[in-house]
Amino acid sequence: AQSVTQLGSHVSVSEGALVLLRCNYSSSVPPYLFWYVQYPNQGLQLLLKYTTGATLVKGINGFEAEFKKSETSFHLTKPSAHMSDAAEYFCAVRGDSNYQLIWGAGTKLIIKP
Amino acid sequence: KAGVTQTPRYLIKTRGQQVTLSCSPISGHRSVSWYQQTPGQGLQFLFEYFSETQRNKGNFPGRFSGRQFSNSRSEMNVSTLELGDSALYLCASSSMPGAPVNTEAFFGQGTRLTVV
Numbered sequence: 001a002q003s004v005t006q007l008g009s010h011v012s013v014s015e016g017a018l019v020l021l022r023c024n025y026s027s028s029v030p031p032y033l034f035w036y037v038q039y040p041n042q043g044l045q046l047l048l049k050y051t052t053g054a055t056l057v058k059g060i061n062g063f064e065a066e067f068k069k070s071e072t073s074f075h076l077t078k079p080s081a082h083m084s085d086a087a088e089y090f091c092a093v094r095g096d097s098n099y100q101l102i103w104g105a106g107t108k109l110i111i112k113p
Numbered sequence: 114k115a116g117v118t119q120t121p122r123y124l125i126k127t128r129g130q131q132v133t134l135s136c137s138p139i140s141g142h143r144s145v146s147w148y149q150q151t152p153g154q155g156l157q158f159l160f161e162y163f164s165e166t167q168r169n170k171g172n173f174p175g176r177f178s179g180r181q182f183s184n185s186r187s188e189m190n191v192s193t194l195e196l197g198d199s200a201l202y203l204c205a206s207s208s209m210p211g212a213p214v215n216t217e218a219f220f221g222q223g224t225r226l227t228v229v
Binding site for chain 1: 117155156157158161168169171203205210211212213214215217218220221222223
């Protein structure tokens with residue numbers, strides 16, 4: 001069965017510093033991997049996704065993620081954090097049933113001035 | 114173009130009551146999915162509707178039900194509310210079924226349900 005583990009329920013970085021949010025997955029089928037962001041009192045917004053092809057995926061707002069099959073990881077990065085990046089980030093993997101995603105527990109990103 | 118609209122935004126209900134939540138998808142979208150988000154269980158898929166037909170259902174008890182109307186608006190109903198039903202209920206719309214895996218899903222802001 002598929003599962004997703006996000007390391008760290010909270011991650012704190014200084015404004016301008018590198019953002020690294022970790023996601024590891026397990027999947028019995030070729031993985032489709034997703035990162036979503038949820039701002040306070042908002043719904044979810046797709047940041048980026050990997051299905052096939054290039055393993056380095058660029059998303060919106062300067063975020064990118066790299067699919068590493070050997071490490072079963074799909075970590076999210078951004079070179080320089082901005083105050084507006086403060087939000088909760090969710091990693092997800094395609095489930096056994098093609099229509100469903102298995103979601104990670106989320107990581108709250110805190111930006112220090 | 115207007116986004117996904119969920120009403121009401123906040124709701125407080127008593128145990129044993131029932132509740133109906135509404136979701137209006139993006140104009141032209143015919144697929145609506147519902148999710149429950151709680152701190153303990155995270156995001157869980159409830160069901161998906163496309164052209165008024167339920168296509169898929171998650172692992173929730175029969176107290177959770179939904180429907181979709183001919184204008185693609187959808188409602189979900191929870192009967193005999195329990196304290197554990199307190200959650201943020203998110204609706205997502207898409208142009209085709211199978212979102213968010215096969216096509217992009219656009220999420221509403223959610224309805225925050227509190228059961229007391």
